Amino acid sequence: xxxxxxxxxxxxxxxxxxxxxxxxxxxxxxxxxxxxxxxxxxxxxxxxxxxxxxxxxxxxxxxxxxxxxxxxxxxxxxxxxxxxxxxxxxxxxxxxxxxxxxxxxxxxxxxxxxxxxxxxxxxxxxxxxxxxxxxxxxxxxxxxxxxxxxxxxxxxxxxxxxxxxxxxxxxxxxxxxxxxxxxxxxxxxxxxxxxxxxxxxx
Numbered sequence: 001x002x003x004x005x006x007x008x009x010x011x012x013x014x015x016x017x018x019x020x021x022x023x024x025x026x027x028x029x030x031x032x033x034x035x036x037x038x039x040x041x042x043x044x045x046x047x048x049x050x051x052x053x054x055x056x057x058x059x060x061x062x063x064x065x066x067x068x069x070x071x072x073x074x075x076x077x078x079x080x081x082x083x084x085x086x087x088x089x090x091x092x093x094x095x096x097x098x099x100x101x102x103x104x105x106x107x108x109x110x111x112x113x114x115x116x117x118x119x120x121x122x123x124x125x126x127x128x129x130x131x132x133x134x135x136x137x138x139x140x141x142x143x144x145x146x147x148x149x150x151x152x153x154x155x156x157x158x159x160x161x162x163x164x165x166x167x168x169x170x171x172x173x174x175x176x177x178x179x180x181x182x183x184x185x186x187x188x189x190x191x192x193x194x195x196x197x198x199x200x201x202x
Contacts, residue, residue: 011047012043012044012047013043015043015046015047015074015077015078016039016040016042016043017039018039018077019039019042019043019070019073019074019077020039022039022068022069022070022073022094022096023068023094024036024068025067025068025070025092026068026089026091026092036067036068036070037067037070037071037120037149037176038177039070041174041176042070042071042074043074044172044174045071045074045147045149045171045172045196046071046074046075046077046078047078048171048172048196049075049078049116049118049147049171050078050079052171052198054116054144054145054147054198055075055078055079055080055116056079057079057080057081058081058115059075059079059080059081059115059116060080060081060082060084060113060114060115060116061075061076061080061082061083061084061114061115061116061117061118062083062084062086062109062114062116062117062118062141062143063075063083063084063085063086063117063118063119064086064106064109064117064118064119064121064134064137064138065086065087065106065119065120065121065122065134066085066086066087066092066101067087067089067092067120068092068094069085069087069092069094069096069099069101071118071119071120072084072085072099072118073085073096073099075116075118076096076098076099080116082100082113083098083099083100084099084100084101084102084114085099085100085101085102086101086102086104086106086109087101087102087103088103088104088105088106090103106133106134106137107133107137109137111137111140111141111142112141112142113142114141114142114143115143115144115145116143116144116145116146116147117138117141117143117145117146117147118146118147118148119134119138119146119147119148119149120148120149121134121135121148121150122134123150123151123154125151131150132160135148135157135160135161136160136164139160139161139164139166139199140164144200144201145198145199145200146166146197146198146199146200147171147196147197147198147199148196148197148199149176149194149195149196149197150194150195150197151192151193151194151195152173152192152193152194152195153192153193154195157197158197161197161199162202165201165202166199166200166201166202167199167200167201167202168197168198168199169197169198170195170196170197170198171196171197171198172195172196173193173194173195173196174193174194174196175191175192175193175194176191176192176193176194177190177191
């Protein structure tokens with residue numbers, strides 16, 4: 001899916017529509033902090049990655065804490081040469097032609113054969129430091145670039161990256177819907193501000 005030149009908005013719309021047809025993220029385990037990324041936001045994010053030159057037909061992508069795989073599948077649709085979805089919750093699995101799954105804990109990913117890591121990990125709201133295994137795995141990997149979605153309130157992201165010799169910048173900002181059960185079982189969904197970080201080696 002070429003995002004360059006004329007028809008950018010149409011291609012972006014088509015990508016968002018394709019992602020909206022994926023099986024929904026089950027979001028059944030509060031302890032895993034399963035925040036589902038919406039199709040429109042995921043499409044904007046992947047378009048940003050493509051425009052920055054970080055994703056093309058030679059890019060090997062790994063989606064950590066993949067959930068229903070929306071981010072990795074979006075990269076696949078945008079032309080990635082290979083896509084691996086790493087997810088421990090087996091109820092998230094569904095077959096999607098052209099992508100592979102590793103249904104296992106993040107510690108079982110070998111951190112190799114990857115150019116781009118993309119992730120929307122647990123943020124640590126339910127379990128302190130729940131995001132650390134994901135961040136540390138990404139920063140210890142062979143990736144050339146890392147994209148991370150996290151709460152805009154997080155203050156530890158950049159310093160942790162720097163401790164692994166990665167340099168970060170904000171690539172995208174937006175609003176994110178949280179399931180009612182994550183908002184102390186309120187009847188309506190909550191909305192929080194999120195930041196997409198882009199990291200390259202320092």
